Amino acid sequence: MMNRTSPCTCPDSMHVFLESTACSTFLDAALRVYEAIKPGCPYSCFGVLVGRMHGDSARIERVEFGRNVRATDSAARAEFAESIVPSFGTAYENPHRGWWCDSTDLLRIMRDAELDGLDILGSIHLHPDWHNIDSLGGGPPLSEHPTRMDTYVFVNTGWPVNLICYLERRNCNMYHSWAAWTPHPADHSNPRCHALPVRLALPAHARHNGQPATARHMEVP
Numbered sequence: 001m002m003n004r005t006s007p008c009t010c011p012d013s014m015h016v017f018l019e020s021t022a023c024s025t026f027l028d029a030a031l032r033v034y035e036a037i038k039p040g041c042p043y044s045c046f047g048v049l050v051g052r053m054h055g056d057s058a059r060i061e062r063v064e065f066g067r068n069v070r071a072t073d074s075a076a077r078a079e080f081a082e083s084i085v086p087s088f089g090t091a092y093e094n095p096h097r098g099w100w101c102d103s104t105d106l107l108r109i110m111r112d113a114e115l116d117g118l119d120i121l122g123s124i125h126l127h128p129d130w131h132n133i134d135s136l137g138g139g140p141p142l143s144e145h146p147t148r149m150d151t152y153v154f155v156n157t158g159w160p161v162n163l164i165c166y167l168e169r170r171n172c173n174m175y176h177s178w179a180a181w182t183p184h185p186a187d188h189s190n191p192r193c194h195a196l197p198v199r200l201a202l203p204a205h206a207r208h209n210g211q212p213a214t215a216r217h218m219e220v221p
Contacts, residue, residue, distance in 0.1 A: 016161055016180040017059045020201045022049075026063045026165060027176065030126045034167050034174075039134040044068060045126035046099040048106070049161055050113045058121050058161050058196075064112070066105030076100035088149045098149075099125065122161035123154075129168040142166065144179035146193055155183040155191040163198070 026047050033045040047063040070076050079100075084092050092098055110120055127142040144166040146154065154162045162181045167174060180196040 014056050014058055014160065014182065015197045015199060016163070017057060017199045018163070018178070018201065019051075019059070019061050020203045022051075022060050022063045023200060024203075026124055029065065030165055030167060031174065033126060034128050037128055037130075037133055040094075041096050042094065042128070042130055042134070043096055044070075044099045046101065047124045048101070048109050048120055049122045049124055049159075049163065050109065050118050051121050052118060053121065053160075060121065060161070060163075061118060063124060064109040066109060067102040068099050069102045070098050070100040071095035073100055073102070084149065084152075087152070088147075092149070120159070122159035122163070123157065124163040124165065125150075127164055127166045129166075132169070144177045146181055150181075151183075151191045151193050154181060154193055158183065161196065162193070 026045075029047070030045045033043050037043050046068065047065050049060045050064055051059045051061040053059075070080070080092055080098065084098070113120055127144065129142065131141040144164045146162075146164060150162075150164070160182050162183075164179050164181070166177045166179075168176075178198050178200065180198045181193040182196055184192040184194050
């Protein structure tokens with residue numbers, strides 16, 4: 001969950017371009033959180049997307065983090081008790097489930113972005129393979145798709161870009177997938193989101209210093 005901000009407008013055909021540094025910043029944090037997750041403790045990882053809008057393109061240049069006050073802020077506690085738990089189930093009574101960004105941290109992120117000529121474009125959060133970690137209480141499998149709760153949050157915050165990073169452990173390896181969502185302007189009694197195309201930038205070391213690849217680079221040992 002996030003503090004509400006003024007909604008941004010964006011074209012329906014918007015594409016999201018995620019820079020490699022922003023991607024790695026979030027993945028590093030998400031992996032640390034993932035390793036701490038255990039049954040009964042679905043720790044969250046949430047970030048704010050900072051970047052620029054260019055026509056129908058949203059370029060995400062960095063991810064910023066704030067403190068989670070979901071269990072301590074009076075407005076957050078009231079929102080969960082009065083709206084979220086009745087609407088989405090008792091699983092959200094767990095103080096480790098959900099996120100509410102500290103308002104002073106959000107203001108700091110906004111001011112720092114403005115100093116660099118950037119804007120807050122939206123949010124990013126982790127979906128772990130919770131159904132594998134807590135097989136007794138995990139509920140339906142998560143993925144890079146939004147839950148009903150996610151859709152509620154995206155519509156209420158009004159930010160145009162909301163990324164979900166899904167992490168799953170398979171055969172001792174970690175795998176990740178990404179998806180971007182934008183709230184659809186509809187009746188709040190029936191909130192909906194639309195998927196946005198996501199483009200992930202190659203890491204700098206994979207770009208061959210701007211030189212085109214040759215046959216030597218593509219040889220199979």
